[in-house]
Amino acid sequence: GENVEQHPSTLSVQEGDSAVIKCTYSDSASNYFPWYKQELGKRPQLIIDIRSNVGEKKDQRIAVTLNKTAKHFSLHITETQPEDSAVYFCAALFLNDYKLSFGAGTTVTVRA
Amino acid sequence: DSGVTQTPKHLITATGQRVTLRCSPRSGDLSVYWYQQSLDQGLQFLIQYYNGEERAKGNILERFSAQQFPDLHSELNLSSLELGDSALYFCASSVVAGGGDTQYFGPGTRLTVL
Numbered sequence: 001g002e003n004v005e006q007h008p009s010t011l012s013v014q015e016g017d018s019a020v021i022k023c024t025y026s027d028s029a030s031n032y033f034p035w036y037k038q039e040l041g042k043r044p045q046l047i048i049d050i051r052s053n054v055g056e057k058k059d060q061r062i063a064v065t066l067n068k069t070a071k072h073f074s075l076h077i078t079e080t081q082p083e084d085s086a087v088y089f090c091a092a093l094f095l096n097d098y099k100l101s102f103g104a105g106t107t108v109t110v111r112a
Numbered sequence: 113d114s115g116v117t118q119t120p121k122h123l124i125t126a127t128g129q130r131v132t133l134r135c136s137p138r139s140g141d142l143s144v145y146w147y148q149q150s151l152d153q154g155l156q157f158l159i160q161y162y163n164g165e166e167r168a169k170g171n172i173l174e175r176f177s178a179q180q181f182p183d184l185h186s187e188l189n190l191s192s193l194e195l196g197d198s199a200l201y202f203c204a205s206s207v208v209a210g211g212g213d214t215q216y217f218g219p220g221t222r223l224t225v226l
């Protein structure tokens with residue numbers, strides 16, 4: 001079935017350190033992988049996405065890497081700041097039904 | 113602000129009742145998606161509409177139904193409500209139907225069933 005696993009479920013980092021969240025997916029044909037950030041009580045917001053024709057994408061302090069062979073992708077946040085504290089969700093598009101399946105989320109806490 | 117609007121913001125009702133949640137997509141978006149987010153849970157896909165037609169279905173209960181109107185706004189109807197239906201309900205919209213373009217989320221409707 002369609003499955004996206006996300007690890008870790010919680011992550012605490014010191015301000016200025018890096019945070020890494022990893023996701024694996026089950027459908028080798030998936031070709032679209034967005035990451036959403038959700039602050040407490042607010043809507044999920046897209047922060048970065050990657051398509052299967054590239055292996056890495058960067059946007060300032062955020063980067064995503066994709067390994068299609070291993071069917072996993074990761075979010076990297078460098079020089080973390082307190083405002084990076086939120087729940088982060090990965091997702092993968094499953095082409096059999098074009099549905100976006102989300103991981104269970106990672107609660108990131110940046111300690112000042 | 114994503115451009116997606118949802119009403120109401122909060123809804124408190126009793127078990128057995130029926131409620132309707134409303135979503136207006138971003139201007140130009142033809143697809144509307146509905147998600148359920150229970151406490152400390154991820155986003156569970158319920159259903160998608162594209163230009164008025166049902167496009168994809170997730171784990172949506174039979175007590176729940178949805179539709180998309182000619183003006184592209186969508187409504188999610190929840191009936192015979194149970195305590196476990198208490199959750200945040202988000203709608204999202206995107207331009208096309210294929211799911212491979214960005215989904216923009218609305219602010220959500222928090223449903224509390226007492």
